[in-house]
Amino acid sequence: MMKTRKGYPVYPLTVAQKFHLYYLAFCPKKQxxxxxxxxxxxxxLDWNVLKSSIYKAYERCESMRLRFAKDKEGNWYQYxxxxxxxxxxxxxxxxxxxxxxxxxxxxxxxxxxxxxDSPMNRIVMIKTPDGYQGIYMxxxxxxxxxxxIICFMKDIIELYCNTMYEGVPYPKEMHSYIxxxxxxxxxxxxxxxxxxxxxxxxxxxxxxxxxxxGLEGTDKLKEQRKRKxxxxxxxxxxxSDSVDADLDIFHLEAEPTKRLMDFCEKYHVSxxxxxxxxxxTYFQKxxxxxxxxxNTAIARRATLQEKKSGxxxxxxxxxxxxxxxxxxxxxxxxEIRDRQNEMFRYANYNPTSYFAHRSKVYQLEPGYTxxxxxxxxxxxxxxxxxxxxxxxISYKTKWYPNGATTQAMxxxxxxxPDDNGLDFNFEHQIKAVSRKELEYLYYYLCxxxxxxxxxxxxxxxxxxxxx
Amino acid sequence: xxxxxxxxxVNYVEVEPESITRDSRFMEDLGFTSFDxxxxxxxxxxxxxxxxxxxxxxxxxxxxxxxxxxxxxxx
Numbered sequence: 001m002m003k004t005r006k007g008y009p010v011y012p013l014t015v016a017q018k019f020h021l022y023y024l025a026f027c028p029k030k031q032x033x034x035x036x037x038x039x040x041x042x043x044x045l046d047w048n049v050l051k052s053s054i055y056k057a058y059e060r061c062e063s064m065r066l067r068f069a070k071d072k073e074g075n076w077y078q079y080x081x082x083x084x085x086x087x088x089x090x091x092x093x094x095x096x097x098x099x100x101x102x103x104x105x106x107x108x109x110x111x112x113x114x115x116x117d118s119p120m121n122r123i124v125m126i127k128t129p130d131g132y133q134g135i136y137m138x139x140x141x142x143x144x145x146x147x148x149i150i151c152f153m154k155d156i157i158e159l160y161c162n163t164m165y166e167g168v169p170y171p172k173e174m175h176s177y178i179x180x181x182x183x184x185x186x187x188x189x190x191x192x193x194x195x196x197x198x199x200x201x202x203x204x205x206x207x208x209x210x211x212x213x214g215l216e217g218t219d220k221l222k223e224q225r226k227r228k229x230x231x232x233x234x235x236x237x238x239x240s241d242s243v244d245a246d247l248d249i250f251h252l253e254a255e256p257t258k259r260l261m262d263f264c265e266k267y268h269v270s271x272x273x274x275x276x277x278x279x280x281t282y283f284q285k286x287x288x289x290x291x292x293x294x295n296t297a298i299a300r301r302a303t304l305q306e307k308k309s310g311x312x313x314x315x316x317x318x319x320x321x322x323x324x325x326x327x328x329x330x331x332x333x334x335e336i337r338d339r340q341n342e343m344f345r346y347a348n349y350n351p352t353s354y355f356a357h358r359s360k361v362y363q364l365e366p367g368y369t370x371x372x373x374x375x376x377x378x379x380x381x382x383x384x385x386x387x388x389x390x391x392x393i394s395y396k397t398k399w400y401p402n403g404a405t406t407q408a409m410x411x412x413x414x415x416x417p418d419d420n421g422l423d424f425n426f427e428h429q430i431k432a433v434s435r436k437e438l439e440y441l442y443y444y445l446c447x448x449x450x451x452x453x454x455x456x457x458x459x460x461x462x463x464x465x466x467x
Numbered sequence: 468x469x470x471x472x473x474x475x476x477v478n479y480v481e482v483e484p485e486s487i488t489r490d491s492r493f494m495e496d497l498g499f500t501s502f503d504x505x506x507x508x509x510x511x512x513x514x515x516x517x518x519x520x521x522x523x524x525x526x527x528x529x530x531x532x533x534x535x536x537x538x539x540x541x542x
Binding site: 265268272298299300302303340345 | 478479480481494495500501502503504505506507508509521522524525528
């Protein structure tokens with residue numbers, strides 16, 4: 001076992017990090033763990049101040065200085081180097097079209113990182129053809145997730161604004177990634193809390209076998225039952241033989257988004273609950289099952305230390321609900337809220353163990369699943385995380401696909417920073433799910449959510465008939 | 468109890484303890500997410516050595532309601 005590497009103490013990976021390694025092992029395209037995004041501002045930036053703000057932000061964020069190494073047995077370890085010494089690149093896209101500039105950044109997002117003893121991120125200062133200026137940032141998902149990326153971006157902006165503008169306070173300190181890591185590893189080393197979480201999830205898994213619901217209905221399950229000569233088969237292969245992926249984005253305007261948010265505020269439920277309700281009702285309509293499962297991501301950032309220590313913390317678990325059609329829309333939303341709140345309390349459980357235990361209990365063959373898709377709702381935007389310091393200056397953010405995914409469909413719902421409307425980002429395997437299928441899903445998802453929020457006491461069965 | 472709760476709350480959201488009152492709503496006023504709230508309940512269970520009822524916890528909206536509920540558990 002390694003103890004130090006290049007003079008720095010080494011630590012094992014957390015289960016959240018190992019989950020990425022788990023699917024990475026089966027994926028021929030190693031950029032599957034890349035996350036690329038850009039933030040540009042409609043004003044002239046001082047590049048020297050921006051550069052020093054980026055270095056300062058590196059200094060304040062340990063997980064942006066993470067490196068990985070393997071020991072003789074092939075186990076991965078991580079360590080944090082003292083400082084970032086690379087030059088910060090600058091690329092001027094002036095003279096090109098926006099499409100060309102975005103295509104270049106998309107290409108950057110498709111380049112995998114060197115695995116050992118190498119930086120796991122890339123930052124480029126950019127000037128885009130629309131006259132905006134800012135940064136493009138690429139990270140390895142084993143080191144950062146969406147929330148820590150936003151937190152890091154916010155830090156750069158606040159550091160920049162502190163230098164440039166009078167009266168802008170110096171941002172509060174970030175928290176130590178290593179300290180949080182030590183806490184997580186202590187939990188994973190057989191703690192009482194871990195035993196409690198294992199017991200909860202194993203009981204949940206063993207309660208009864210879920211059933212697969214297809215995006216287009218029951219055809220896929222029926223076909224696989226026939227092929228397997230097993231009329232009782234409840235799982236299906238959902239992915240294609242190619243990990244090549246595309247990203248299709250659907251925009252919900254600010255006003256209808258506000259109506260959904262008003263419903264959530266009135267009934268004290270999160271938008272994530274409403275989205276799950278919309279999605280599960282869609283699958284219920286298409287498949288005729290009350291029993292619906294989709295994968296949902298839990299950010300696991302509650303304390304300020306968790307929120308401000310960077311790293312990757314997401315745990316994804318199947319979220320199963322059995323809600324009959326005679327229940328009202330609101331009863332369904334409340335059931336989801338209660339079940340989700342319950343799951344939150346045990347969310348430190350190892351997601352890889354979840355799938356391994358479930359496969360054992362129900363004798364699942366490799367590749368077979370009950371979940372047709374995954375959902376992440378990202379409530380945090382830069383609007384509330386720093387860009388208010390820029391006053392009325394407009395800005396743009398963009399996330400770039402890495403061109404590969406191991407899942408058939410992954411929906412990330414995020415607020416647009418400029419108008420707070422919702423963007424539905426569908427990352428999908430090109431061979432597994434078509435744009436037309438996504439349009440159909442998005443259309444009915446919206447219809448269900450609006451019909452339900454306008455008539456919360458309407459039975460789910462009536463909503464399914466009416467839309 | 469409210470004072471003890473304040474000490475815990477400031478570990479979850481960036482608010483000044485003096486701005487927290489009995490009427491402060493966890494979500495709307497203090498900026499808690501459902502996950503923050505449920506995680507905090509776990510910490511409270513450990514700290515006060517009590518078992519919190521999931522259903523009752525879902526109906527808690529304000530710091531005062533949380534304090535009253537905790538007092539009923541520790542009485």
